[in-house]
Amino acid sequence: MPKPIHPLEVLRRPLITEKGTRLGSENKYVFEVNRGSNKPQIKEAVEKAFDVSVLHVNVINVKGKSRGRRGRRAAHRPDWRKAVVTLSPDDKIELFEGL
Numbered sequence: 001m002p003k004p005i006h007p008l009e010v011l012r013r014p015l016i017t018e019k020g021t022r023l024g025s026e027n028k029y030v031f032e033v034n035r036g037s038n039k040p041q042i043k044e045a046v047e048k049a050f051d052v053s054v055l056h057v058n059v060i061n062v063k064g065k066s067r068g069r070r071g072r073r074a075a076h077r078p079d080w081r082k083a084v085v086t087l088s089p090d091d092k093i094e095l096f097e098g099l
Contacts (some may be wrong), residue, residue: 003036010037010045014095015082023084029093033059033083042083052091058084
């Protein structure tokens with residue numbers, strides 16, 4: 001069984017991109033999350049951090065891009081994990097407002 005992750009360590013940072021801004025109108029918000037976290041942990045972390053109710057959590061594992069070569073070996077950026085969180089219709093996260 002994996003080691004439990006504290007809810008404050010699950011969310012790394014909000015991802016503010018064009019697609020993420022467009023999803024904000026659908027009440028969906030995008031975060032970079034800890035690679036070892038699962039959907040219930042992400043849901044709990046968002047609910048505690050922003051005092052909202054979460055309906056759905058979708059998770060995407062993103063492969064790190066190639067950075068170039070060092071001798072014979074190619075260097076890569078680290079893999080990371082992204083979560084798209086859908087909130088109930090009456091909730092909003094103020095952090096993303098006004099972008």
